[in-house]
Amino acid sequence: MSTVICPRCAYETVDHVATSPVPGVWDVLQCGRCLYMWRTTEPERRTRRDAYPEAFRLTPEDIAAAQEVPAIPPLRTGR
Amino acid sequence: MAYDDLRGFLDTLEREGRLLRVPDEVLPEPDLAAAANAAGRIGEGAPALWFDNVTGFTGARIVLNVHGSWPNHALALGLPKDTPIREQVEEFARRWDDFPVAPERREDAPWRENTVEGPDADLFQVLPLFRLNDGDGGFYLDKAAVVSRDPDAPDDFGRQNVGIYRIEVMGRNRLAFQPVPVHDVAIHLRKAEERGEDLPIAITLGNDPVISIVAGMPMAYDQSEYAMAGALRGAPAPIATAPLTGFDVPWGSEVVVEGVIEGRRRELEGPFGEFTGHYSGGRRMPVIRVDRVSYRTDPIFESLYLGMPWTEIDYLVGPNTCVPVLKQLRAEFPEVQAVNAMYTHGLLGIISTRKRYGGFAKAVGMRAMTTPHGLGYLKVVIVVDEDVDPFDLRQVMWAVSAKVDPAVDVITVPGLPVVPLDPASSPPGMIAKLLVDATTPVFPDDRGHFGSPVRDLPETGEWVRRLQALRSEGVR
Known part of the structure; x- marks a missing residue:
């Protein structure tokens, strides 16, 4: 597991989320930064950094710039 | 059931x-x-x-x-x-x-x-x-x-x-x-x-x-x-x-x-x-x-x-998008025959209507854009005559091809709201909307020369039934 990095943002901390009910078939992993989630048996285009499409990759700048939707409204006052 | x-x-x-x-x-x-x-x-x-x-x-x-x-x-x-x-x-x-x-x-x-x-x-x-x-x-x-x-x-x-x-x-x-x-x-x-x-x-x-x-x-x-x-x-x-x-x-x-x-x-x-x-x-x-x-x-x-x-x-949201728009239009314009707003949850809709007078079809089309669902969708509205089935896209394309004068019947309204998921909206949530009036002009709108339409023969309805019956027998 130590060699696994996030296919989407290349972050090196990956969490284990779930394992297959049939033991040893697959695991579900999640990036600790961009929260991308994948199953280890998915095609390489979804699971390997070097095969992950450019169009879907995220950089730390993309993550920092992510817009808030919907915007958090001001708290009501005077209640 | x-x-x-x-x-x-x-x-x-x-x-x-x-x-x-x-x-x-x-x-x-x-x-x-x-x-x-x-x-x-x-x-x-x-x-x-x-x-x-x-x-x-x-x-x-x-x-x-x-x-x-x-x-x-x-x-x-x-x-x-x-x-x-x-x-x-x-x-x-x-x-x-x-x-x-x-x-x-x-x-x-x-x-x-x-x-x-x-x-x-x-x-x-x-x-x-x-x-x-x-x-x-x-x-x-x-x-x-x-x-x-x-x-x-x-x-x-x-x-x-x-x-x-x-x-x-x-x-x-x-x-x-x-x-x-x-x-x-x-x-x-x-x-x-x-x-x-x-x-x-x-x-x-x-x-x-x-x-x-x-x-x-x-x-x-x-x-x-x-x-x-x-x-x-x-x-x-x-x-x-x-x-x-x-x-x-x-x-x-x-x-x-x-x-x-x-x-x-x-x-x-x-x-x-x-x-x-x-x-x-x-x-x-x-x-x-x-x-x-x-x-x-x-x-x-x-x-x-x-x-x-x-x-x-x-399929899931096609009919359930048509019906609210149809009901809201008919409430004010009983001339409206049918609404097909099945394209991308109603980003495009086709309305068939009878006409009270010249310009009526355009007014119906604009009203569709201001229905509650139309506000965020209905980026493209095509209006067709009452005898055109909006669910039959062959007929709709005939109406657009034969009835439309682009100088008068194609109207773009800029700066209107749309669902931000519309990939064409810019900035997200803003779009121009398009009205295509593919109806036959009626008085006092006397454009074109639409006076002699070819209509289905009176016997065609009976022959539709006969052909369908023969075809289903052939299948058996």
């Missing part, structure tokens, strides 16, 4: 030859989504797809494309499976007039059979979750009916909302959630966040087929989806009380997930391949903490593939 749960409907689909069981072992990815994607690529009439042999899972039962054809949509409404789409929309509109039909409360909901809560509420233990499209950020729940209440009126049944939203699984007991500002649940969330509170929520999966139709339907804020379900079913919708939130949820759901949208918190969500045929996402969205999951024994996981249209979602 009213179905109280998904299982009853699947029995009917199977009996009618409308459910295909895939016996082979399949991978959760990419097979499940690719099969459902393919259902939209094998022509009209694709069946629902059933999988129960999925690599790595034990006992998983997954159904896709349940609403993904006109025969299946007809059966969902209790109509014969060969009912043409225009007739399905007309019958839908007729039943709408029975609204509201009070729901029937039952307390023996089958999802009470099993419960996990607190730290044991692990979605991966209950649902065989899987990815749909390559660029999706994770696994999604995209056909769940989500129930929430107005924090300022928690006892108002009408303002309780039931809607379908995209929900990303972010962890064992965590979800991310997209309430677009025009959605009712966004109003509920805003009120809760203004109060500094969490918003309780119930997410119901695997519902009877009419619940999915009303949950995906553009309805007024204070109209109850359950009361509409009763009208469409021709029988009260069975509901039950969710144990944690106390919300009214479908009696027949396979799984009921309860928790809260955590107030004033956002996390990175998506992307997700949307009904527009484009990804959207990479934004910070509200998140849900799951506190309790109730489920039927051996639950059936119903999901929906969407991507480049047409896919199941176009």
Whole structure:
């Protein structure tokens, strides 16, 4: 597991989320930064950094710039 | 025929030859989504797809494309499976007039059979979750009916909302959630966040087929989806009380997930391949903490593939988009014959109407753009004569090709609102809208030379029946 990095943002901390009910078939992993989630048996285009499409990759700048939707409204006052 | 749960409907689909069981072992990815994607690529009439042999899972039962054809949509409404789409929309509109039909409360909901809560509420233990499209950020729940209440009126049944939203699984007991500002649940969330509170929520999966139709339907804020379900079913919708939130949820759901949208918190969500045929996402969205999951024994996981249209979602939200626009237009203009707003949830709509006087068709088209659903959709409106069937695109294209003078009949209105998911909107949420008047000009609009139309022969109707009869005999 130590060699696994996030296919989407290349972050090196990956969490284990779930394992297959049939033991040893697959695991579900999640990036600790961009929260991308994948199953280890998915095609390489979804699971390997070097095969992950450019169009879907995220950089730390993309993550920092992510817009808030919907915007958090001001708290009501005077209640 | 009213179905109280998904299982009853699947029995009917199977009996009618409308459910295909895939016996082979399949991978959760990419097979499940690719099969459902393919259902939209094998022509009209694709069946629902059933999988129960999925690599790595034990006992998983997954159904896709349940609403993904006109025969299946007809059966969902209790109509014969060969009912043409225009007739399905007309019958839908007729039943709408029975609204509201009070729901029937039952307390023996089958999802009470099993419960996990607190730290044991692990979605991966209950649902065989899987990815749909390559660029999706994770696994999604995209056909769940989500129930929430107005924090300022928690006892108002009408303002309780039931809607379908995209929900990303972010962890064992965590979800991310997209309430677009025009959605009712966004109003509920805003009120809760203004109060500094969490918003309780119930997410119901695997519902009877009419619940999915009303949950995906553009309805007024204070109209109850359950009361509409009763009208469409021709029988009260069975509901039950969710144990944690106390919300009214479908009696027949396979799984009921309860928790809260955590107030004033956002996390990175998506992307997700949307009904527009484009990804959207990479934004910070509200998140849900799951506190309790109730489920039927051996639950059936119903999901929906969407991507480049047409896919199941176009069938699911096609008729239920046409009907509100049709009803709202007819309320003021009884000349309106039919509305086909089935393209991308009504980003494009076709209206057939009689004309009172010159310019009337253009006025009807502009009014469509200002109906509640039209405000955020109906980017392109085509108006055709009363004898053109808007569901027959061959006739529509004839009308556009033969009736339109682009100098007068094509009107662009800039700076109007549209759903931000429209990939052409710029900035997101802003768009110009297009009106194409493909009707025959009438007095005092005396343009063109339309005085001598060729009409169907008087005997053609009888020959339609004779040919259909001969053809069906030939099939036998």
